[in-house]
Amino acid sequence: MKAVVYEKYGELEDVLELKEVEKPTPKDNEVLVKIHATGINFADFGLVKGKPYLGRLWSGLLKPKNPILGADIAGQVEAVGKNAKQFKPGDEVFGDIGSVGWGGFAEYVSVPENVLALKPVDISFEEAAAIPQATHVVVQGLRDHGQIKSGQKVLINGASGNNGSLAVQVAKSFGAEVTGVCSTRNLEFVKSLGADKVIDYTQEDFTKSGQRYDLIFDIAPSHSISDYKRALNPKGAYIAGGFNSTSLFFGPLISMLGSKKVASYMGSPNIENLEFIKELIETGKVKPAIDKSFQLTEVAEAIQYYKKGAQGKVVIKIV
Numbered sequence: 001m002k003a004v005v006y007e008k009y010g011e012l013e014d015v016l017e018l019k020e021v022e023k024p025t026p027k028d029n030e031v032l033v034k035i036h037a038t039g040i041n042f043a044d045f046g047l048v049k050g051k052p053y054l055g056r057l058w059s060g061l062l063k064p065k066n067p068i069l070g071a072d073i074a075g076q077v078e079a080v081g082k083n084a085k086q087f088k089p090g091d092e093v094f095g096d097i098g099s100v101g102w103g104g105f106a107e108y109v110s111v112p113e114n115v116l117a118l119k120p121v122d123i124s125f126e127e128a129a130a131i132p133q134a135t136h137v138v139v140q141g142l143r144d145h146g147q148i149k150s151g152q153k154v155l156i157n158g159a160s161g162n163n164g165s166l167a168v169q170v171a172k173s174f175g176a177e178v179t180g181v182c183s184t185r186n187l188e189f190v191k192s193l194g195a196d197k198v199i200d201y202t203q204e205d206f207t208k209s210g211q212r213y214d215l216i217f218d219i220a221p222s223h224s225i226s227d228y229k230r231a232l233n234p235k236g237a238y239i240a241g242g243f244n245s246t247s248l249f250f251g252p253l254i255s256m257l258g259s260k261k262v263a264s265y266m267g268s269p270n271i272e273n274l275e276f277i278k279e280l281i282e283t284g285k286v287k288p289a290i291d292k293s294f295q296l297t298e299v300a301e302a303i304q305y306y307k308k309g310a311q312g313k314v315v316i317k318i319v
C-alpha cells in the first residue's frame with residue numbers, strides 16, 4: 001500500500017516520503033480500515049520536526065517510533081480480527097487513532113476497534129475525517145470540564161481553526177450565547193458557524209472590555225490566568241483546550257482558592273464522544289468545516305497550510 005512515511009525528524013518537505021509499504025493485517029482485536037480521508041492536526045507538525053525535544057520521550061528519542069503519522073481517519077472496514085465484534089466488513093467508520101500508533105497518512109491502517117465509531121450518515125469521508133480529534137478536545141472541554149449549559153455566555157478563544165470551528169458549533173448546540181475570537185480575516189467565517197458575536201483579537205482585548213463570561217474555552221492561550229479570570233463571572237470557568245502551562249500545573253490549586261474554575265486536560269479518545277458528535281451532525285446541529293483538501297502526495301503542503309491558519313479543517317483525500 002502507499003503511505004507517507006518519515007524515518008527521521010526534520011523539515012516537512014525533507015523527511016515526509018510517499019512509499020510503498022506492507023499492508024497491515026488485523027490482530028485479533030483490530031479492524032483493517034481502508035482509509036478514504038484523513039485530517040491534519042496540531043501534533044503532526046511537531047512530531048515531524050521532533051520538537052519540542054521533550055516530546056521525543058514519547059515519539060522516539062533518536063528516530064520516530066511511529067513512522068506513519070495521521071490521527072484522524074474516516075474509511076471503510078475491510079477485515080476484522082477474530083475477537084473484534086463491533087464492526088463488519090463494509091462498515092463506514094471514523095476515529096482518532098493517535099493513541100493507538102497513528103497511521104492515517106496511508107491507504108490502510110489496522111487499529112483496535114474501540115477507537116472507532118460508525119461514521120455519521122450523509123456526510124463525506126472528508127467531512128468525517130475532519131473531526132475525530134477535535135471532537136475529543138471540544139466535547140471534553142465544553143461539556144465535561146466546562147459543564148456548559150443553555151443560556152450561558154461562552155467565549156471561544158481561537159474560534160476559526162481546527163478545534164475552534166467545531167467548538168463554536170458544539171457550544172451553540174448546547175444553547176449557549178457564543179462569542180468567537182479570531183483575527184480580522186476570519187470574522188465572517190466564525191459568524192457563519194453560528195457565533196452570536198465575534199471579537200477581532202487584533203483590535204480588541206476581550207479580557208479588558210468589561211464583558212464577563214460563564215465559560216471561556218481557550219484554544220489559543222494568549223493571556224495570563226488573572227486576565228482570563230477577570231473576564232469570568234463569579235462562578236465562571238476557564239478551560240484550556242490549547243496548551244497553557246499555568247492552568248495545567250496550577251489549575252486545581254487556583255480553582256480551590258476561589259469560586260472560578262481553571263483547568264487544563266488532554267482530550268482522550270472514546271467512542272461516546274464520537275457517538276455524541278455523530279448525533280449532532282445527523283440532527284443538523286454541527287457541520288464539519290473544511291478549508292482545503294489535499295492528496296496523499298501533498299501531506300507536507302497540507303501541514304504547512306494548516307500552520308498558516310486555516311478556516312476550519314485541512315484534510316487529505318485518499319480514495
Ligand SMILES: NC(=O)c1ccc[n+]([C@@H]2O[C@H](COP(=O)([O-])OP(=O)(O)OC[C@H]3O[C@@H](n4cnc5c(N)ncnc54)[C@H](OP(=O)(O)O)[C@@H]3O)[C@@H](O)[C@H]2O)c1
Nearest residue numbers: 158159160161162163182183201220222242243266267309
Ligand atoms: N487538549 C488537548 O487534548 C489537545 C489536543 C490537540 C491539540 N490541542 C491544542 O490545540 C491547539 C491548536 O488548536 P487548533 O489545531 O485548533 O489550532 P488552529 O487551527 O491553528 O487555530 C488557532 C486559532 O487560534 C486563533 N488565534 C491565533 N492567535 C490568537 C490570539 N492571540 N488570540 C485569540 N485567538 C488566536 C486563530 O485565529 P486566526 O487564524 O484568525 O489568527 C485560530 O482561530 C494547540 O495549543 C494544541 O496544544 C490540545
